[in-house]
Amino acid sequence: MDRFLIHGGTPLEGAILVSGSKNSALPAIAACLLTGETVTLDRVPQVRDIRTMLDLIRHTGAEVSQEEGRVTIQAREIAHPEAPYDLVKTMRASSLVLGPLVARCGVARVSLPGGCAIGARPINLHVSALEHLGAELRQEHGYIEARAPGGLRGAEIHFDRITVTGTEDVLMAAVLANGETVIDNAAREPEVVDLARLLVAMGASIDGAGSSTIRVRGAAKLSGTRGAAHSIIADRIETGTFLIAGALTRGDLLITDCDPGHLRALIAKLHQAGAEVTEPSPDSLRVRAPRKLSSVDITTEEHPGFATELQAQFMALMTAAEGISFITETIFENRFMHAQELARMGANIRIEGRQALVAGPTPLSGAQVIASDLRASASLVLAGLAAHGETVIDRVYHIDRGYEKIEAKLAGAGARIRRLS
Ligand code: EPU
Numbered sequence: 001m002d003r004f005l006i007h008g009g010t011p012l013e014g015a016i017l018v019s020g021s022k023n024s025a026l027p028a029i030a031a032c033l034l035t036g037e038t039v040t041l042d043r044v045p046q047v048r049d050i051r052t053m054l055d056l057i058r059h060t061g062a063e064v065s066q067e068e069g070r071v072t073i074q075a076r077e078i079a080h081p082e083a084p085y086d087l088v089k090t091m092r093a094s095s096l097v098l099g100p101l102v103a104r105c106g107v108a109r110v111s112l113p114g115g116c117a118i119g120a121r122p123i124n125l126h127v128s129a130l131e132h133l134g135a136e137l138r139q140e141h142g143y144i145e146a147r148a149p150g151g152l153r154g155a156e157i158h159f160d161r162i163t164v165t166g167t168e169d170v171l172m173a174a175v176l177a178n179g180e181t182v183i184d185n186a187a188r189e190p191e192v193v194d195l196a197r198l199l200v201a202m203g204a205s206i207d208g209a210g211s212s213t214i215r216v217r218g219a220a221k222l223s224g225t226r227g228a229a230h231s232i233i234a235d236r237i238e239t240g241t242f243l244i245a246g247a248l249t250r251g252d253l254l255i256t257d258c259d260p261g262h263l264r265a266l267i268a269k270l271h272q273a274g275a276e277v278t279e280p281s282p283d284s285l286r287v288r289a290p291r292k293l294s295s296v297d298i299t300t301e302e303h304p305g306f307a308t309e310l311q312a313q314f315m316a317l318m319t320a321a322e323g324i325s326f327i328t329e330t331i332f333e334n335r336f337m338h339a340q341e342l343a344r345m346g347a348n349i350r351i352e353g354r355q356a357l358v359a360g361p362t363p364l365s366g367a368q369v370i371a372s373d374l375r376a377s378a379s380l381v382l383a384g385l386a387a388h389g390e391t392v393i394d395r396v397y398h399i400d401r402g403y404e405k406i407e408a409k410l411a412g413a414g415a416r417i418r419r420l421s
Pocket residue numbers: 023026092093119120121122123124125126127161162163164165166191308309331332333374375402
């Protein structure tokens with residue numbers, strides 16, 4: 001198992017380039033199952049979750065080719081409309097193929113994901129939305145089996161709770177349903193908008209993506225991307241991770257090829273904490289921070305609120321801020337696993353239910369720590385960069401799920417970080 005060795009204490013300086021978004025590329029790849037024609041995607045990050053999703057697409061019988069960030073998929077025939085447990089257990093986002101498979105094939109068999117480190121993560125909302133579209137679903141032997149032999153029909157769907165992949169799953173099903181679908185209380189994440197943009201390029205008719213009501217007029221067939229390629233948006237969570245890294249190490253970091261508009265909530269909190277964040281161009285951000293940072297409270301929310309995927313990294317930053325910051329996690333029930341590891345590095349954190357109280361500033365010192373999930377690992381990397389002495393992070397396969405070449409990118413900005421294989 002790979003580990004990271006970090007010698008902390010060096011400010012990050014220079015420029016760092018953002019990759020395409022993992023959480024946008026995952027549904028985009030699933031959307032390729034909606035057509036027999038070729039779909040070409042650009043700027044697909046080369047991370048483990050994407051490899052898992054491509055394996056899943058190959059498993060259905062589709063042809064996949066990949067060259068650097070360009071992925072070309074043709075699902076001419078779908079021989080196996082199923083997502084087996086072995087693939088789903090390593091990546092919950094596999095449930096994104098449920099909607100496209102039942103819409104295209106009239107049948108789908110997708111393993112139930114089970115819990116994960118950050119929470120229970122059920123897919124009941126995906127299931128009930130697909131039932132509204134006329135699919136019959138039943139659960140057996142750990143799998144969801146969906147059937148819609150006569151095809152799906154448009155319907156009014158109201159999500160009781162905002163779900164990102166649930167919105168994406170049902171959006172992909174609705175584009176091939178007969179008639180109009182209205183999705184109410186839809187997720188407004190930029191990844192949903194990016195998926196809608198791809199589907200429209202494939203011939204779908206969608207209005208309102210990015211708002212909480214999405215209207216879809218179903219079509220009998222979708223096309224491929226027809227000579228053009230769909231370019232995946234910048235990864236806003238990677239961008240945010242680098243912004244926080246720049247502030248925490250008191251560096252001067254230019255982050256390029258990103259979309260500042262997707263990070264307004266984080267940028268506002270960084271300003272409140274005393275960091276300076278500017279936009280030298282429409283697709284770049286520059287971060288600098290004074291020695292003295294102030295504590296700031298955050299509450300995670302659906303987009304455009306403060307992203308839960310940046311909560312762990314922000315907690316690492318708050319260990320360096322003066323005062324007590326209250327960090328409230330409202331999206332997932334168990335997303336504080338990093339707190340104990342940060343405490344081993346010298347942080348003063350108390351967890352009370354869904355709230356973490358971080359009292360700072362506490363100087364961090366390098367230690368041996370264990371990564372428990374994707375974003376928790378990112379927070380430990382940031383803490384290691386800021387700590388004095390040596391940090392060894394175990395189980396970095398978690399970080400490899402979602403960050404492309406993170407150690408090379410950070411090393412390019414002056415970090416002393418090395419992978420131990
Ligand atoms: N929920 C249900 N039932 C459902 C679906 C969700 O109760 O059927 C609950 C979840 O348990 C959670 C809340 O609703 O408490 C929101 O979950 P959501 O469905 O929005 O999460 P997700 O779609 O499984 C995506 C991202 C996550 C991100 C969340 C929240 C992808 C592939 N994953 O997950 O990304 O944190 O939305 O924004 O897009 C990450 O990248 O680190 C990551 C975990």
